[in-house]
Amino acid sequence: MAPPRRPIRIGNCSGAAVDPGDVMYEQAVSGPIDVITGDYLAEANLAQAAEAYAEGTHPGWVASAWDGLQKSLRVAAERRIKIVINGGALNPKGLAVQCAEEANRLGLADKLKIAWVEGDDLLPDIREILRPDARGRLPHLDAENPEVKLPDDTANFLDDPRKKIVAANAYLGGRAIRAGLDAGADIVICGRVADASPVMGAAAWWHRWADDDFDRLAGALVAGHLIECSYYVTGGNFAGFDEYDIGRDLLDIGCPIAEIDASGECIITKHEKLRGVVTEETVKCQLLYELQGNVYLNSDVKADITHVAVRQVGANRVRVSGAKGHPPPPTTKLAVFYRGGYQGEHTVNAVGYATPQKYDMLEAQVRNQLKKWRCEGEIDVLEFQRVGVPQTNPRSQLKATTYLRNFVQAATADAVRKVFAAWAYNFMQHFPGMGGTLDWRLIMNPVPFLGFFPALVRQDRLRESVNFLGISDGAKPTAQRKIEINAPRITEPLEPRLNYDPVAPRSLATFGPTKLVPLGDVALARSGDKGANVNVGFTPRARLANNEETWQWLRSFLTRDRIKQMMGEDWQDGAYYTERVEFPEIRAVHFVVYGALGRGVSSSARLDCLGKGFAEFLRAVHVSVPRKFLKTKSLSSRL
Structure with missing residues (x-):
């Protein structure tokens, strides 16, 4: 058996289509890196160009991804850096061809092998996929949860000829990416793969993991989740930003890097020469982003993150461990x-x-x-x-x-x-x-x-593949090889999500005298959208002198009923439903509020349609906080 390889260094270059192409180049030249990954696709932006692409007035790929490739191909070839991105969007083959033509123009035809992943586009079969089951239920993401009440107009598009379906894309895993890298690809262009799949595919290739190395894959899934949103783990969208010097720490920040070892554990860091902060707090907040409970899903693995731990091991270096892997579900999101x-x-x-x-x-x-x-x-x-x-x-x-x-x-x-x-x-x-x-x-x-409409589709319906282009000087790139990817060999049905109020909570009176202050004085939080639902996770500020006791107070205080109270006039009885779990290793309480974003994403009427402001709203609500927790350490003592 071959000895384990050193940790792979994977740098992210995008968390949204608006992240400029300069970031890909910046990751390539600012320090050692093995793979650059980019997540350009939010839920809606893939579909927004669908009709224009079908009419031939849009290329189908993400412009900023193409910009990054143009700026980075030469240095990637020189430094042997792999690039794996989902910027191919609706037309991954088209972007792969464009990339190959650029490589030809730069004289790099013999140095770069370019591939693309396809199989996520299920538009031709969508009417059949959306047929009700024997019990009359549509394959909605939340259909199995009897507590969730879907809006009456959830499925009215199926019977309305004016409401034409324009896009239907499944969230693919990392196995096709891994197969492409195994076959020698230097650049892999994807469409709708899940946000963390490029990182998972790259780590599985590097460390030669088997498809059933579920604990390792779960660790890579967590690593991918932590770096997929560009700056969100290096200081962007960070609730604790008010403790830092904006000009020194939070301007022109760099994107993160995940160093993933053979066990699947990782260190989250960044290039030393780039600005930003990577601390236990930035990592905790990003870990809590856009979850649906204690099990994080991907079509390759289910990751139980209940006991994930984070530990500062150096300046801008945080070790993440403790993910437990299980076989993936037989379905994936559509x-x-x-x-x-x-x-x-x-x-x-x-x-x-x-x-x-x-x-x-x-x-x-x-x-x-x-x-x-x-x-x-x-x-x-x-x-x-x-x-x-x-x-x-x-x-x-x-x-x-x-x-x-x-x-x-x-x-x-x-x-x-x-x-x-x-x-x-x-x-x-x-x-x-x-x-x-x-x-x-x-x-x-x-x-x-x-x-x-967030749906589910069986993985055995997918026709996933990775495809290679042949490129040579002066010739138009052509498809030369196709590797088909079968559905996962081992799957495991989804179980009902955990949902519980504090186990053995302490009486709030035992924490002593209180003061009415914003919850944000003692807690950080991160929230985001999961379709029609909003998630939010809370963790004590590290600056607090009584951090362990603050955690015991926070977990005792933040119950499901408390969240309803704090939402105030926004809470709708009968329409919303709340789930709660705890993550004891990172001292966090996590909630999902089902239905709070209406129909979700592009069809939401909410001003905060992506749920990013939900955490900051709740942190601004005044609650009775024990006075002893309001004494804080100095910031310098913990950096």
Whole structure:
């Protein structure tokens, strides 16, 4: 048996389509690296170009991914760096061909072997896949959870000819990527693989893991999850940012690196010359991002992260261990997008005195006019969302100003326009001091939107493969080899998710006198979207002098009922459902609130449609915190 190889160094270059191509090049030249991975695909952006691609007016791939490849091919060839990205989006073969032509132009045809992964596009079969089962249930992601109440209009697109399905892409694992690297690929262009799959495929290739090395694969899944969102583990989207010097630590930060060893454990770090911070806290917060409980799913493995531990082992170096792997489920996620109709929005401002009554007046005027015109039934969603609270005894007019967001969705653009027309019809009857933009092009301009249906598909339905291009000087690249990937040999059905309130909680009275302060004074948090659901995880601030006792208080305090109380007016009985688990090694409490994002993603009416602000909302809620926890260590003592 071959001796274990050194840890593989995998650097991320993207967590969204907007991350510039410069980052790929930066990762390649800023220090030693073996593989660069990039996750360019959010849930919706793959589908947003689907119709334009089908009509031949869009290349189908992500522009920033192509920009990064153009800037990085030469240095990747010189330094023998592998590149694995999902920036191929709807057209991974097209981007692979484009990449091969660029390699030819640069004289690198004999130094770069280019491959692409396909099999995620299930649009031709989607009607058959979405057939109800024997019990009449659609293959919805949350269909097996009897506590979850799906909105009544969840599946109305199936019977509405206006709501054409435009994209249906399965979340693939890392096995095709691994097969491509095994066969000598230097660059692997993917479509909709799961966010962590490029890291998993690269680690499995490097360490020669078998498909049933589930503990190792689970460790790589955790590593991939930690670095998949570009800057989120090096200081971006970090609740503890207020403890750092912005100019010194949080400007122009670099993307992370995962050093994954033969056991699957990893060290999260970054290139020394790049800015940013990698601490136990940044790693904990990213670990808690976009989870659905204690089991993290991928089509190659289920990772039980209950006992994942993080430990600072050096400056900007955090060891992550403790993931436990199990066989993957027989299904994988399938993101289905369809023409949802049209939506529009506009905002008006109110200043100062009697603001709630002002907004009551505007809403009443609009709804009354729509009723008179008998067009209420044409509108699917009509919300008047009040954003902000005017400062008491304001020190400036801006501090006295808030806005009302009028959000509309309907099957037709004309129905959306009618809401604006109802407002305009009563315009000069407006409340005192109403304001807003004078550019009427920005007001209730109907735009098409995509509806989202998170589905499941059996893995044995997939026809996954990795394909190789032949390239030679002056010739157009052609497909020369195809390696088909079978469904996982061993699978294991999903079990009901764990859901429990604190086991043996301490009485809150035992923690001593309290003070009403924002929860964020003692806790960090991270939240995100999982379709229609929002997740949030909390962990004590490391700066607290009584960190272990703070953890015991936090886990005792944060119950399912407490989250409902803290959500206040946002909580909807009968529509929402909450699950709770704990991660004792990282001292974290995690929740999923089902239904809180409406239909989710591109079809959500929420201002915070991706759930990223949910954690910061809850951290701003005032709660009774034991006074002894408000004494803190200095920041320098823990870096």
